[in-house]
Structure formats: C-alpha cells, structure tokens
Amino acid sequence: AQSVTQPDIHITVSEGASLELRCNYSYGATPYLFWYVQSPGQGLQLLLKYFSGDTLVQGIKGFEAEFKRSQSSFNLRKPSVHWSDAAEYFCAVGRDSNDMRFGAGTRLTVKP
Amino acid sequence: DTAVSQTPKYLVTQMGNDKSIKCEQNLGHDTMYWYKQDSKKFLKIMFSYNNKELIINETVPNRFSPKSPDKAHLNLHINSLELGDSAVYFCASSHLGGNQPQHFGDGTRLSIL
Numbered sequence: 425a426q427s428v429t430q431p432d433i434h435i436t437v438s439e440g441a442s443l444e445l446r447c448n449y450s451y452g453a454t455p456y457l458f459w460y461v462q463s464p465g466q467g468l469q470l471l472l473k474y475f476s477g478d479t480l481v482q483g484i485k486g487f488e489a490e491f492k493r494s495q496s497s498f499n500l501r502k503p504s505v506h507w508s509d510a511a512e513y514f515c516a517v518g519r520d521s522n523d524m525r526f527g528a529g530t531r532l533t534v535k536p
Numbered sequence: 537d538t539a540v541s542q543t544p545k546y547l548v549t550q551m552g553n554d555k556s557i558k559c560e561q562n563l564g565h566d567t568m569y570w571y572k573q574d575s576k577k578f579l580k581i582m583f584s585y586n587n588k589e590l591i592i593n594e595t596v597p598n599r600f601s602p603k604s605p606d607k608a609h610l611n612l613h614i615n616s617l618e619l620g621d622s623a624v625y626f627c628a629s630s631h632l633g634g635n636q637p638q639h640f641g642d643g644t645r646l647s648i649l
Contacts, residue, residue, distance in 0.1 A: 456635045467540070467626055467640030468579075475635050512577055519634040521567050522584035522591035529577045 426451050428517050430527035437505050438535045445500040445530050447515030455517040457498040459489055462512040462529075471513075474498065485509070510534045539563050542627050542641035549617060550649050557612045557644045559627030568610035569628040569638065570602060579626070585610055586632055614646075622648045 427450045437443050449455065456475050460468035472483025479491040489500045498515060512531050518524035540561045549555055561568065567586040573579045583602045584591045590602065599615045610629075614621060624643045630636040 458637060460640075462577075465642065467628075467642045468638075469640070470637040473635075473637055514579065521569075521586075521630065521632055521634055521636065522581065523634060524581060524638065526579040529579075531577075 426455075426517075426523075426525055428515055428525050428527040430513075430515055430530050432530045433528070434531045434533065436533040436535060439507050440504050443500075443502045443505045443509070443532070445513050445515075445532070447498045447500065447527060449496050449498065449515075449517045451496075451517060451519075453519065454493065455519050457489075457491060458516040458524075459483065459487070459498075459500045460514045460516060460526075461485075462514065464511075468514060471500070505532075505534055507534045507536065540627055540629055540639050540641040542625075542644050544644060545642065546645050546647075548647045548649065551617055551619060553617050554613070554615045555617060555646075556614070557625055557627075557646075559610050559612070559641060561608055561627075561629040561639070563629055563639060565629035565631055565639070566607060567630050567632045567636075568604070569630075570610065570612050571626040571628060571640075573624040573626060573643070575623070582612075583610075617646075617648050619648050622646055 429448045458473045459471040462468045474491045512529045515527040569584045570582040582596045601613045604610045627641040628638040630638040
C-alpha cells in the first residue's frame, strides 16, 4: 500500500541551528516527491520537488532535500534555521494528479 | 492577484444545513482539487477535477459534490452537514500530471454547531 510517514510530529530547534525533517515513503515505483510548508492560517506552499536526476535538490528559503532510494526517504534539511521557519511541514508523494499523498506533517518550533 | 482564492475563510453553521465553498484560480491550471485537513493536520484529497475527468476519493460521502462552472472555478457543495465535517477545506490547482506542484488556497475553516 502507498504511504508517507513523517516520524516526527513536533521538532524544536534553536534559531541558527541546523534542521532535518524526516520523510519515508512506501510506493510501487519511485514517486514524485515534494515538500510543502504551511504557516498558520495559510495554505501549503511548495518548498521543493524531486522527479529524477541529482538526488540533492535545492528549494526556496534555503531548504534542500536528499532523495535516498535505498532508504525510501526524502529528508528535508536547512543549515541554519530562522525564527520565520516555524511552521508545519508536509512531505508528499505521488505519480498522478489525483494520487498525491501527504504525510501527517511535522510541526517546527524555533527557540530564540 | 491571489493565485488560488477561497471564500469564505470561515464558515460556522448548524448541523443539517447545506453550504458551499467557492474556489477560483488565476494560474491557468487545468486541474483543481479539494482537500480536507482534520484537527490533527492530516491532509486528505477529496476530489481532483480537470475538464475531462472527475476523480472522487471513494471515502468521501456523497453529501459532498464539486461543481465546476469553468476551468478556473471548482466549488464545493456540502449537503446535510454533520459534526464530523468540521475541518479546514483547501482548494488547490495545478497543471495535469503527478509531477506538477499544487498551489493551495488559504483554506476555509468549517465549524458545525
């Protein structure tokens, strides 16, 4: 069965510290992979996506993610977190427009 | 010049009522979606629609129906509202294809009294 797992419900990091948010998936073939961010009261905004090629992809706001086929993972990273990064982060996978599956989300809190 | 806009932002109503949520996109996309986000932030697709096909998630009750007057609009009608319908509903749009990122509206928070 197709599924997306974000193991961490809530992560707290200090401003300026590095960040890694985990995403694991189960899918018949290699799906298209996305990370979205949701700020309070707003919709989801695309951070980055992976389809093929270089397994390290760069996104907006200084985020990057690495696709590891052997681990079925697509973890999101940022070298230095800013207070404005506090939000909910969603990993999504799919192959068709109507087949996009979202993880349960990871809430990021940033300590001053 | 909002890309995907939904109205209303908040909707408070009684059980048993019928309500609609409107969605419009000005991105020229050919596919639109409705998602339901529950209180635990879990996001689940309800419908995807382009001018050729409506795909319905089989778990969505038939009290929910999408209606698309044209490519730029996909409204959501809900009949006989139930307590369990309380959630945030998001409209999204994209070009057709699983590799196309989706653009989301800011959501409509539906509260059933």
